[in-house]
Amino acid sequence: MNSSELIQEGLSLMAFGMGFVFVFLMILVFAMTGMSRLVMRFVPAPVKEEASRQAPPPVRSEDDVMAAISMAVHRYRQRHRR
Template identity: 50%
Template sequence: MQETSLLNEGLGLMALGMGFVFVFLTVLVVTTTLMSRIIGRYFPEPVAPIAASRRGPVVGPAQDETLMAVLGAAVHRYRQNHRR
């Protein structure tokens, strides 16, 4: 009889503790969500000004072919020196 009442008391204490944790976490989530909405509404992030686009020099077709040839040679040489 004593073991049964001790087990019931333990289960009741466990349910009370789990209920308290559940309520606390629910309140924490609701509070965090509300704070996020309030901050977003009254203190919005400033809009960044659009910077003028910087364009590099225009590359012609001849320069493009030369660049590709140089890059290909560099990759070929790297692969020759770093074989497994």
């Protein structure tokens, strides 16, 4: 075999391999699309619940936040004494 025959055989093998992968991926896309449509047909869409009209959480002042942080630091230091 000379080099031109080897190159031609390599190119044909490459084309066959790429064609096989392309066909496999196309079959995979169609199968996934079909399964998705099948599932969407038999499984009902989730019902969205109406947002309950709750009062917004109370606004905390900076003093409350500082008190909570200092209490947390104090408890942490008590538990992790050396």
